[in-house]
Every structure is written in C-alpha cells, then in structure tokens.
Amino acid sequence: MASIGTKNYEPTVARKVAFLGLGVMGLPMAGHLARAGHDVTVYNRSPGKARAWVEEFGGRSAPTPREAAAGAQIVFACVGNDDDLRSVVLGADGAFAGMAPGAVFVDHTTASADVARELYAKAKELGLNFVDAPVSGGQAGAVNGVLTIMCGGEQAVFDAIKPVAEAFGRAVTLVGAPGAGQLAKMVNQICIAGIVQGLSEAIAFGQAAGLDMKLVLDVISKGAAQSWQMENRGGTMVDDKFDFGFAVDWMRKDLGLVLAEARNNGARLPLTALVDQFYGDVQKMGGGRWDTSSLIKRLRD
Numbered sequence: 001m002a003s004i005g006t007k008n009y010e011p012t013v014a015r016k017v018a019f020l021g022l023g024v025m026g027l028p029m030a031g032h033l034a035r036a037g038h039d040v041t042v043y044n045r046s047p048g049k050a051r052a053w054v055e056e057f058g059g060r061s062a063p064t065p066r067e068a069a070a071g072a073q074i075v076f077a078c079v080g081n082d083d084d085l086r087s088v089v090l091g092a093d094g095a096f097a098g099m100a101p102g103a104v105f106v107d108h109t110t111a112s113a114d115v116a117r118e119l120y121a122k123a124k125e126l127g128l129n130f131v132d133a134p135v136s137g138g139q140a141g142a143v144n145g146v147l148t149i150m151c152g153g154e155q156a157v158f159d160a161i162k163p164v165a166e167a168f169g170r171a172v173t174l175v176g177a178p179g180a181g182q183l184a185k186m187v188n189q190i191c192i193a194g195i196v197q198g199l200s201e202a203i204a205f206g207q208a209a210g211l212d213m214k215l216v217l218d219v220i221s222k223g224a225a226q227s228w229q230m231e232n233r234g235g236t237m238v239d240d241k242f243d244f245g246f247a248v249d250w251m252r253k254d255l256g257l258v259l260a261e262a263r264n265n266g267a268r269l270p271l272t273a274l275v276d277q278f279y280g281d282v283q284k285m286g287g288g289r290w291d292t293s294s295l296i297k298r299l300r301d
C-alpha cells in the first residue's frame, strides 16, 4: 500500500534536495518531494527505513547526513529534538559539512527557538542558509501533503524554498526572524493543550450524564465549540481509542520547550503548566505513545 496520499502538485522547477529523518512525518514528506518531481536523496539513522523509502519512491539514500547533503540545493530534516537535530547538522558527518555555499537547510523538527538561532548563526558563518520550519497537521497532514508550515528566517531564502516545501505543505508562511517558526509552533501547542483538556472534561461529563456523546459532538461541532480536536478526535475519545496520532511523549517535549521559553520571556502559562503535568500522569499510566487526546484517560481510570 502506498504510504502517501495523492496530491495535485503545483508546477515548480525541479530541485536537487536531501531529506534527513524518515520517521512518521519525514517519510511521507520526502515521498511528496519525489512525487512532485524533485531529485531526492534520503538519510535515516536506521538504514532499513531509507532502503524501504528508495524502493517505494526511487531516488537515492546516503549513509551519512553529509553525503546526503552533498550537492543538494535544499536539505530538509525532521528528527526528534534539539540534540537529534545537532547530531544530523553538525560534526564531520553532519549536513553542514557536505553542503555547498548558498544551499539552504530547512528544519521541520519541533525544537527550541534557541537551537534555531544557534544553527542559523552557524550556517551564516559557513556561507549557508537556515530556515526553522516546524509543522502542524499530524501524520495525516504529512501523508496527504497538507501540512501547515511556520517558518523563521530571511525573506529571500524563504521565497526560494516555499514552492518546494509546498510539495508537502498547504500553508507555508514566513512568520518572522530566525526562531520565529519555532515560537509560532509553541503558540500552536499552547492552544492545543487547553483545547484537549476542555474537550476531555466535556466528553467525560457528557458520558457521566448518560448522553449519546457522538450525537452531542455532531451537534455542537456545528456551533461555537467547534475545534479541529473535536472533529478529528472527539469520536475516538468517546470510543477510548488512542493507539495512533501525535504521541504524548512528543507533546511533553513540546510543552517543555514552551515552558522554558515562557521562563525567558515572562509569559504566564498557568493552564499549559497544569496540562503538562496531566500529560505526565498519562505517561505514568503507560501512555507515552498514545495520541494526545488520551488526556481524557485521567478522568476515567
């Protein structure tokens, strides 16, 4: 079965690109680049995923980020966290060591604004370019090539990468200077934390009251309480199904970045800090890999 959905790509000049990190998100994102006509070389730490990707999509795989990045006009990456990102970018086998002057590194990892600024500065020293570009839209967004992409960087560099990133993105937007993409993603995660807790309380309340909650959600999702979480996760929350989607472990990583940034900028995040602790409870229940909508489990078990 194909691991990506079909998409009508806007015509664009074919580029030589690399993609580092073929996880849940990276594998389909790199697949859309290949299907859109770009010349793609992939790298993955565990080589089996890279071999499987090449079998499905063509292109090439390389044994190190440096070799994957050699000759690429744009190097995309989507790995786990700040340290993972540094390990594919820096050092003798890192992507920066292989990139030619003028090439652009586009990072789709959800990471800190600090590491984005650090790698932007390092890139500039080497005559390279760097854009932080975390994504929203989940696995389904990556599979269907409809991610929302929040970018931080320079306008001219952003303009050059935007048509290429549109292979897997629906809304690709420059929101500000280096690091601003990561800060925008933090805003996104703050919104999600509060919404999922509210939705959890609402569904648990409705079930305790004996309501047909699928019917109730269907009705209220046409009114002011509507949200992406309600439409896409409400039904599975009612059914107590969480074995898919965006893992609680990743959400805790993201909320850790949010709370650290808030300590720097002085923003007050009482609800986000509380929900972060609730996600800690879910981890203790064994739910680290459950979808973030599993917040409702605390209210049931």
Ligand SMILES: NC(=O)c1ccc[n+]([C@@H]2O[C@H](COP(=O)([O-])OP(=O)(O)OC[C@H]3O[C@@H](n4cnc5c(N)ncnc54)[C@H](OP(=O)(O)O)[C@@H]3O)[C@@H](O)[C@H]2O)c1
Pocket: 020, 021, 022, 023, 024, 025, 026, 044, 045, 046, 049, 078, 079, 080, 081, 083, 084, 085, 087, 088, 108, 109, 110, 111, 135, 136, 137, 138, 139, 245, 246, 247, 250
């Ligand atoms: N999943 C979602 O719904 C979602 C949505 C929005 C944003 N994100 C963000 O996107 C990023 C990736 O998420 P994902 O769900 O795709 O994760 P994932 O399935 O766990 O994949 C992580 C990828 O990073 C690679 N990697 C991790 N550490 C590495 C290291 N030290 N050196 C080299 N490669 C390393 C992994 O290689 P191996 O295969 O060798 O382990 C794998 O290819 C995260 O920052 C996440 O927060 C995820």
